[in-house]
Amino acid sequence: MEKTTHSWQSFTLEQWARWLMRQPVTRPVQQIQIHHSWKPTIKAYEGINTMEAIRRFQTKVKKMKNVGAHLYVSPDGLIWNGCPLNLASEEDSQSEPPAVHLELIGDFNKGKDELSGPQLYAAAGAIRFLLSKFRLNVDQVLFHSEKENVACPGSGIDKAWFIAQVMRWPNRPIRQMIRMPETKPAAIQVTNETNPEQVMAFIDLPNNEQAKKALLKLYKKGVIQPEGPSRLGTAKPVTREELALALQLIYNQLKR
Ligand SMILES: [Zn+2]
Numbered sequence: 001m002e003k004t005t006h007s008w009q010s011f012t013l014e015q016w017a018r019w020l021m022r023q024p025v026t027r028p029v030q031q032i033q034i035h036h037s038w039k040p041t042i043k044a045y046e047g048i049n050t051m052e053a054i055r056r057f058q059t060k061v062k063k064m065k066n067v068g069a070h071l072y073v074s075p076d077g078l079i080w081n082g083c084p085l086n087l088a089s090e091e092d093s094q095s096e097p098p099a100v101h102l103e104l105i106g107d108f109n110k111g112k113d114e115l116s117g118p119q120l121y122a123a124a125g126a127i128r129f130l131l132s133k134f135r136l137n138v139d140q141v142l143f144h145s146e147k148e149n150v151a152c153p154g155s156g157i158d159k160a161w162f163i164a165q166v167m168r169w170p171n172r173p174i175r176q177m178i179r180m181p182e183t184k185p186a187a188i189q190v191t192n193e194t195n196p197e198q199v200m201a202f203i204d205l206p207n208n209e210q211a212k213k214a215l216l217k218l219y220k221k222g223v224i225q226p227e228g229p230s231r232l233g234t235a236k237p238v239t240r241e242e243l244a245l246a247l248q249l250i251y252n253q254l255k256r
Pocket of ligand 1 (some may be wrong): 034043153
């Protein structure tokens, strides 16, 4: 009998992108669908223990062979491998266009969790890498709520804002997007003590504490987008386009 036990592996965005580049995917992929876990919430997230609870629920209660999503993005900015990319999710119906499903761990309904910081960074980056891998356009990224009458991935996430986060990544082949030298491909072990600040360690932060704090705050709010998995792009000048997007985002947040 086929082994059906899913075993979790977690990656930083950079490690995951390198892994993704090497995956031979022969099935067609025409969509990327975005979900949230609803439960567990961000507060309830405890690394591997939470992921195991998700796996148990999907395989034991829902009787699926695999977990439902192809990748899970947790609050600490880690990407967890889910259902093999070459297999359709068991939750998809036959009539659906073939999709890759990404699930955000948290409850992103209005007034609940906020999608920000390392989690936003990893999710937007992962989608950009998936678009590149499967040669898709950004309009092929769909919220679950666009397909069915559900609130998933949460009424608090504005689609246009979310897509703007994805678009701030350069539209280039994955290989060119990962500029950092090869790092160990081994998955990192997550414990309950995982510090999100460590996961999102940028190597080009300024020494000026005040500037550093301001940069990280704007980054967490999604106003400025990093240049790559380990660079914030501190020394790079701002284009009019980036400035316009940043001001628009601040304006929208003030309006809410
Ligand atoms: Zn969903």
